[in-house]
Amino acid sequence: MVSNSRRGQYGARRKRAATDNTGVIPQLAKAVREVEAAVMRGHVSATNRTKFQVVALLMREERARLKTDDTISDAERNDAMKRLDGLAAIMAKTAARDTSLIRLLQAETATTPQARAMRKQMLFAGGIDMVVDDAPDVPVTGAVVPEKLRERQVMPVGVKARVRSQPFLEPKLEKLTPPATHYSQLRDWEVIDPILKAFETGAGGGAASMELPDPPRFDRVAPAGRALMPHQAQLVEAVRYGHREFLLADEPGLGKTAQSILAASVADAYPLLCVVPNVVKTNWAQEVARWTPGRRATVISGDGENVDAFADVFIINYEILDRHVGWLQRLGLRGMVVDEAHFIKNPTSQRSRLVTQLANTLRGQIPGDRPLLMALTGTPLINSVEDFKSIWHFLGWIEEIPGQVGEYRPSQQLLDRLDATGLVPSDPGFMAAARREVIDLGIVRRRKVDVAKSLPSKRIVDMPIELDSDEGSSIRRAEAALVERLLARYARILQASDLPPHTIDLKRLQMVAHHEVQESKASSAGDSIFAMLHRIGVAKSELAAQYTAQLAHSVGKVVYFAKHVEALDRAEAAFAAEGIRTVSIRGEQSQLARDRAVKAFQTDPEVKVVVCSLLAAGVGINLQVASDVVLAELSWTAAEQTQAIDRVHRIGQETPVTAWRIIASQTIDAHVADLIDSKQGLAARALDGSDEDLVHSDDLQVDALVGLMLDALRGR
Template sequence: MARPGQRQTGARRPAPRDQRRVRDRGDVISVLARAVRELEAAARRGRVTPAVRTEFQAVALLVRQQHARILAEENSSPTHRAEQLKRLDGIATILAKTAVRAPALLTLLAEDAVVSDAARSLARDMLPAAEAEPLPEEAPPAEPVAAPAASERRVVPQSVVSRQLANPFLAPDFSAAPQRTSRPHRLAGWELLGPLLSSFERAGAGDSACTALPAPSSLRAPEGRQLMPHQAQLVAAAAAGRRTFLLADEPGLGKTAQALLAAEAANAYPLLVVVPNVVKTNWAREAGLWTPHRPATVIHGNGDTIDGFADIVVVNYEVLDRHVGWLGDFGFRGMVVDEAHFIKNRTSQRSQHVLELSQRIRTRTARPLLMALTGTPLINDIEDFRAIWQFLGWIDETKPLDELMEALEETGLTPADPGFYAAARRCVIDLGIVRRRKVDVAADIPARRIADLPVELDGPAGRSIRAAERDLARRMVARYETALAARASDGVVEGIDHDLVRRVARWELKDATTGEAGENVFSMMRRIGQAKAGLAADYAAQLARSAGKVVFFAKHVDVMDAAEETFARQGVRFSSIRGDQTPTSRQRNIDAFVKDPDVAVAVCSLTAAGVGLNLQVASNIVLAELSWTDAEQTQAIDRSHRIGQTEPVTAWRIIAAQTIDARIAELIDSKAGLAARALDGSDEEVSSSADVQLEALVALLTDALSASPQPPAGSPAGPT
């Protein structure tokens, strides 16, 4: 006999033994937790039987039902409700990842999928007796998030589609969005945006533009990392409940780490990070260092390689137009905009997309974390503040929004009162403007530091470089195997013969030096420098706008030429210091950089300008190409880090990720440590450039040999 409310479907075969559930085995969430683990194990074994499919659909149905029931409970405490929802979310996440692993399960959650009678019956059997209740005859399918049709270029990556299909019961919950109520304001009849902007123009010299921050919290950084006091202050502010920041610290003060840990303190996940192309790889790297338990994914092109289940999604401005549709419906609880002065032109497409995403997040999420990061919020004039303030939700197109308006109301002043401008400026700053200079926190940071900035080499140039690196490795492997096969059988070494590896690397280096080899380590490094030139110059231009004068170092003339073309195209004035200049021309260019405030960048040859120059007018250096020794690198940095320098110096090394460039950077650093220990400050080199070149080839060959099984050293390399 059917229970009340249950549809009579005629004779029904008993469920298999492994599908039956005893009703008194605890609460329904515990039952679901056990079931989903069984499903996960079955999917891993590749055993997606009809019984597994039925149980999968039954669990999904119950998760949806329990989620709705908990939200509707009126007599449950907020703490208990939050705990129950968190448990359900954990079950749903496992279920979703299981569905992605097994396409046969993923199809059960498609929009047109029908819940089978067997799944509905099993769902009833899984309910504990105390919680058993009639299930709805047909659960309405969740509407998948579709990309807007406004732009033909817009895409929805397959990984995101999979997430949506696998997680219809975990669709973004916008029920907690703030409910704004309009009430009359004393200042409602006043035009306020103009006076607010003017209040910053009227500020006297030395007036602080930094809100009060709490004392550093006891937040523990990941192992091997350490927060500086000024960084910990901002994180403490986020932990205390502040949710909007215009973080305008000077470059080199760790804004990326502050943003990532502020998101952790605010639990602002999923987190959207919008950045310039040149730093998006670095954001993923920094996320791995500072929030290693939070998966991060980077959107390249159409997003074919992204992880739809990641906690941190990094996208660059240049491809934002393709992804703004699904990003707006993803359910982000936080958004960071790096180099926020990129959105200063509110009529530009990039600005409109950023503001659109911010608006969606603010209207759908209760107290989201919004952070604008820039070393220079003002590029041309005070109007540049508008777009940033609008992104943060402080103003809209015509007026201050609630929080700022209430702060202005509390002053008791109007724009007609003399004290209004100072008070209004303070109201804006207290919403979350944070500005520290290097000189302000000099005690926190070292006097000289090197910061690596990894970049991805996309496009044909990047593919060609990686292919050339593989060809070089294959050539050395063939040489190694030939030498191994020709050697006598005595002296057999198990695994890789590292002595032979070093000999092969020396042969390759000798051929490269004499020009007998084809593609070699020197030509590859030159090609990598050419591919990095535009990205390095773009970053130097950003630094120049943010922090003043920048020294740009490169090894090769064609890299310097490419950088100068980029500066000219962006309207950045520069002077060029090269080895082929006459002494008079060289000095004229040096004087232009040092004395002319409009000359923002000195483009210098690493070999010709690495000695004999005093460029302490700049505290930021960009190393577009790596030198072969730490001493050469240090000499370049010391053009700015010398007597007369009043600020800590930061050298930004542009590193081509996933190439031999990254390996060489590690080798230079290791040789630097050896020199420091052995010489204790001596200028004499412990290692030569040939040491780094050799070790780079050794590492390349060793990695290639490790990637494939090797015969015992001394035995024939191929079939006998």
């Protein structure tokens, strides 16, 4: 709002007595009477609502000024305070007649440009010659940082400018509705436990998925060159029809990320906050660019030094949310997506409390507006139906009972739906009806097998990750040193050939790369291309294991492939820490041990992951009990990648297969992935009669090094 100090802010004040008919108070009295008359007539216009809010604002300012103004006597101060008290009584009675005005009395309610202009007019009419128009901070309901976190709060460069550039969030007055005051037959009943029991027992039967509209005939949402699958288009269409809260529990591989990004686009829910696991932050940024190329995404890391404060989409991981919750509450967010929402299942955990606090801020900051809130998870239930509670709380379907952490009651929205059924928990049909009402609030659950007709039988999905550890920094430095060494050799070749130093000659670059590959084969130096890929594979294995664990919780059994022994060891340690049972298939095993591992994975429901050596398990075994494969390390040949995926994608597999390639972005790993894909095209032409263009390449290692050098040369 505005400063309590009037003298410096408003400029010169006309000399007047506090009790005469000049000054601000008479202007406020006039405005109050006008609004009161409108309420009595039963017709309160938007202008009168704005006037009511401005009067409340100026009354608070006038009280603050009177308390500190040493130019008036105590008698004058007391008289002015009595006049303000009288106006406050009239406003309270007026708001009691039209309850939609109550919200406008609150100090934290956002003001509009019209309200700001009217405030200036009243002050000028009250004798204030000049009003300095300082842009106030965005007022936010519930914008409170817990005491123990206040010292940890950061303020990234540019955020303050972003907040001040949009100081007012305009209320949606046409959507404001008075609070419901009807009698609820359920007010004395405990309803949360029966609803959870209904989900536990499947009361009423049927899939736990709301009815969605048919997909539109023409896709006008996806960018050029991309298309939504029918099940994705259905959810986006529901957003177009006005639905704003979703528990999107589709199985992994069905495009939950794309659906939420396009939902935000259709709802115009920007700025959008995405709270995601650390391992998928980079992927989210790439998906935003892929599906909404006109929107800017920024990834928040550490203390947010590199945050683009004017971005449309803000992506943050759970672990650092406690440092940024303060400024995020002031950003004017219009939408929020929580990925892997089962991470907030514990209502007493800090991450759950902060996520819920942010959601409450969104719901309260723009009167009349419904923000987009989406909880994404393939595993809404980890241990029990109790895990639903925190997700429903985030979505606003239930609310926490004041002073009772983890204890909930239905929100007004849910209570209205339950009342409409005409049933109470003692009635036989209550559980089935209540389950249906909660589902219709926005639960969406599709499985691969449900939408198999619209999915290809085999898909490869790249999952980029950032190696932001010390180990990752060391790898990037080593890679930079390798490129500099190669470019120095290339520069000497150009100089010997009398060519300009910035010449890009593909044949000479290939000569340098070929020479490097031959030297690397004969050397174990730490900066060789083979050593580089080894280090990258080991460094990303733990992140790949974390992602595999998420899949295992969501879909059951997963096949994990890696190349190096160190990567396999790290992965198994990570799975053990997550409490996930595994078996392994490695090159040093006997055939008996190998057969036992395969059988355990196929038949033991407690074994969720088989950890496989890319070379030892790439052929000769059947693992089609799973439909998800994680490729933690890349092979040098497209054929090895295909062989690994085909351990799952084979005769007997009834579900579409998804292979997740974990790629270390901004490293040679990304070049290798691109080259593997291009080699797939070459194989298709040679073996399948495809008409894809041939890819000119001597070998993968040479092309990978050429790609690194080209990136460096073009970036200079």
